[in-house]
Amino acid sequence: MTAIRVLLVDDDPLVRAGLSLMMGGAEDIEIVGEAADGREVESLVDRTRPDVVLMDIRMPSVDGLTATELLRGRAEAPQVVVLTTFHADEQVLRALRAGAAGFVLKDTPPAEIVAAVRRVAAGDPVLSPTVTRQLMAHAAGSAAGTRRTRARARIAALNDREREVAVAVGRGLANAQIAVALFMSVATVKTHVSRVLAKLDLNNRVQIALLVYDAGLLEEGEADGH
Numbered sequence: 001m002t003a004i005r006v007l008l009v010d011d012d013p014l015v016r017a018g019l020s021l022m023m024g025g026a027e028d029i030e031i032v033g034e035a036a037d038g039r040e041v042e043s044l045v046d047r048t049r050p051d052v053v054l055m056d057i058r059m060p061s062v063d064g065l066t067a068t069e070l071l072r073g074r075a076e077a078p079q080v081v082v083l084t085t086f087h088a089d090e091q092v093l094r095a096l097r098a099g100a101a102g103f104v105l106k107d108t109p110p111a112e113i114v115a116a117v118r119r120v121a122a123g124d125p126v127l128s129p130t131v132t133r134q135l136m137a138h139a140a141g142s143a144a145g146t147r148r149t150r151a152r153a154r155i156a157a158l159n160d161r162e163r164e165v166a167v168a169v170g171r172g173l174a175n176a177q178i179a180v181a182l183f184m185s186v187a188t189v190k191t192h193v194s195r196v197l198a199k200l201d202l203n204n205r206v207q208i209a210l211l212v213y214d215a216g217l218l219e220e221g222e223a224d225g226h
Helices: 013-024 038-048 064-072 090-097 110-121 129-139 144-155 160-170 175-182 186-200 205-214 217-223
Strands: 004-009 029-035 052-056 079-084 102-105
Touching: 004 013, 004 038, 004 110, 013 029, 013 110, 029 038, 029 110, 038 052, 038 064, 052 064, 052 110, 064 079, 064 090, 079 090, 079 110, 090 102, 090 205, 102 110, 144 205, 160 175, 160 186, 160 205, 160 217, 175 186, 186 205, 205 217
Parallel strands: 004 029, 004 052, 052 079, 079 102
Antiparallel strands: none
C-alpha cells in the first residue's frame, strides 16, 4: 500500500504536533513536512510532493487562503483541506471557491481527521450536506445578485443532463445516489461529473455545489418539488 503523503501547515506548533501525533499512528499516512506559514508552502510542496495539505487559514505572513490559491493554480496540485475553528466562515468559503477539497474543524476527533485525509486523497470532498448548506447560506449577501448572473452564464455551457448532475452534486448527493435519482449508472454519473468540472473549469465537487447554489438552481429544484 502506498502511503498518503501529508503536509501540515499551521502557525501553532502544538496544533502541528497534535496532528502529527494523531496521524502518525495510521499505517497508510505519512507526514512528509510541516510549515508554520503559508509562504513556506510552495517550496515544501516542491520538495516533499504531498498528496494532501492540511492548511490553517489564519497565519501571520501568508494566510491559508493565499497559499491555497497558489497551490491550486499549479499543475498536479495536491488536495487542500482547510483547518478552521469555524463552521461557516467567510475565509473558509473563499478557500473552497479557490479549490480546497473541504475543511475540518480543529476540534474534530482524531479518527475523523484521519478519515478526512483518506477521503480527500481518494478524490472525495470533505463536506457533509449539512455543512455545505451552512456555507452556502453564509455566502448569501450583498453580492448575491452579481454572483447569480455570472453563475447562470457559466452553467449555460452545460447540456441538460450535465445540469441535472450538477444540481444533484449541489444537493450533496454521492454518485450512487445520483445514479438512482437520475436513472443512470454510477460510471455514467462519474463521466458527467468529469465533464462538468472540465466545462466549468472547476477543481472539485465542492466548487460545483457552490456554483449551482450561486446560480439559484437549488432554489428552483425546491420550488419544483425536487
